[in-house]
Amino acid sequence: MQKVVIIDGCRTPFLRSGTDYMDLMSYQLGAFAIKGLLTNTGLDPKRVDKVVMGNVISNIQTPNVAREAALTAGIPSATPCHTVSQACISANRAIVDGCLEIMTGQADIVIAGGVDHTSDTPIQFPRKMRKKLFKAQRLKTVGDNLGFLTSLRPTDFVPERPQVAEYTTNRVMGEDCDIMAARFQVGREEQDAFAVRSHQLAAKAFEQGYLPKEMTEVSLPPDFTPISRDNGVRGDSTVESVSKLRPAFDKKFGTLTAANSSFLTDGAAVCLIMSEEKAKELGFTPKAEVVDFVFTGQRLEDELLLGPTYAVSQLLKRQGMELKDIDVIEFHEAFAGQILSNLKALASDEFAQQNLGRDKAVGQIDMSKFNLWGGSLSIGHPFGATGARIVTTTANRLQQENGQYGLLAACAAGAHGHAMLLKRWV
Numbered sequence: 001m002q003k004v005v006i007i008d009g010c011r012t013p014f015l016r017s018g019t020d021y022m023d024l025m026s027y028q029l030g031a032f033a034i035k036g037l038l039t040n041t042g043l044d045p046k047r048v049d050k051v052v053m054g055n056v057i058s059n060i061q062t063p064n065v066a067r068e069a070a071l072t073a074g075i076p077s078a079t080p081c082h083t084v085s086q087a088c089i090s091a092n093r094a095i096v097d098g099c100l101e102i103m104t105g106q107a108d109i110v111i112a113g114g115v116d117h118t119s120d121t122p123i124q125f126p127r128k129m130r131k132k133l134f135k136a137q138r139l140k141t142v143g144d145n146l147g148f149l150t151s152l153r154p155t156d157f158v159p160e161r162p163q164v165a166e167y168t169t170n171r172v173m174g175e176d177c178d179i180m181a182a183r184f185q186v187g188r189e190e191q192d193a194f195a196v197r198s199h200q201l202a203a204k205a206f207e208q209g210y211l212p213k214e215m216t217e218v219s220l221p222p223d224f225t226p227i228s229r230d231n232g233v234r235g236d237s238t239v240e241s242v243s244k245l246r247p248a249f250d251k252k253f254g255t256l257t258a259a260n261s262s263f264l265t266d267g268a269a270v271c272l273i274m275s276e277e278k279a280k281e282l283g284f285t286p287k288a289e290v291v292d293f294v295f296t297g298q299r300l301e302d303e304l305l306l307g308p309t310y311a312v313s314q315l316l317k318r319q320g321m322e323l324k325d326i327d328v329i330e331f332h333e334a335f336a337g338q339i340l341s342n343l344k345a346l347a348s349d350e351f352a353q354q355n356l357g358r359d360k361a362v363g364q365i366d367m368s369k370f371n372l373w374g375g376s377l378s379i380g381h382p383f384g385a386t387g388a389r390i391v392t393t394t395a396n397r398l399q400q401e402n403g404q405y406g407l408l409a410a411c412a413a414g415a416h417g418h419a420m421l422l423k424r425w426v
Helices: 026-041 065-073 090-103 127-136 142-151 173-183 188-207 276-282 307-319 336-346 349-356 386-401
Strands: 004-011 050-054 081-084 109-117 265-275 288-297 328-331 405-412 416-424
Touching (some): 004 026, 004 090, 004 276, 004 386, 026 065, 026 109, 050 065, 065 109, 081 090, 090 109, 090 386, 090 416, 127 142, 173 336, 188 336, 265 276, 265 386, 307 336, 307 349, 307 405, 328 386, 336 349, 386 416
Parallel strands (some): 050 081, 050 109, 328 405
Antiparallel strands (some): 004 265, 004 288, 109 265, 288 416, 405 416
């Protein structure tokens, strides 16, 4: 099995939906990230063996968004590309697909990551209108067309509003997180404090130059003003200011608000991964080695967002490690309540015994190692791209902090979880 190493990562600035990326398509954001990665690393595009991208909100015009993004970024047409989808861990899935290609000798150099552009979410007509439009493809005579026009009703034109909801349970994710936060006794003040921490740490990481090194500037017509930072980070956030917001999901008893929940985001992120042998041959210095990874599935009814707990437990058990052995920890922040519930589950003997097949808790997370450059609550969360951002940040933090092992984890819709273990390259 070939050893897989991470050379570098690159992303666009992450922007709140409906802002400066409004007129773009997903593949264009993906192309910016891939082009930035090629420029930063100096890699000849002809050397790329595969491109794999994660995506959640698919545009019907570009179903294989990896292909369109790669071609636009200058990757030759001879390079095969494919797109994967696993909700909020789509980029993680793409990176793991790339790792498996390298491990099994199918490729030596892979660009993997993801993109999502919620500003361009497809909005459907009602099913009855879609059926009429489908049948209208066979209309031929003037009479046929007049009959079609007279069959239309005002209600046919009322669009179906898209929702970030579980198809199986018909609950939006925020509702599930409100229930989970209550189950683990995570209060509103605790959630607000964590959200503020995320914003303040992200602002600090940007000013210290850590986050800018992970980004490529995006310039858009007609004025081509450079976009060089995430526009969701609020470094001046305080618990006092966010505590004034009303609950966003359960209006009466809920503790989740717009401030302590991740926001809809547009952006793309990719990583350059190689076999160890190819990196040495081409003179690249890796940042980290991919040691192991796991994907998990949980109950949709009451464990939708507990994926990090299950995945981390499995990964550490497989490696014979404990949380104290980890130097850098990065979790995807879907909601502050989700993060804090997972931290409590990891630290609970009772949860471990009843759900994880362990005699005692996985362990207490050391917050001095946790999400020190901010997270999805502040930086943003383009569904298909976040995993690549987290992998890049984990590798960069290992180098910056001189750590040995980095652990990253994420939850995803469909009650999935993911965890990956990286080791600093020395």
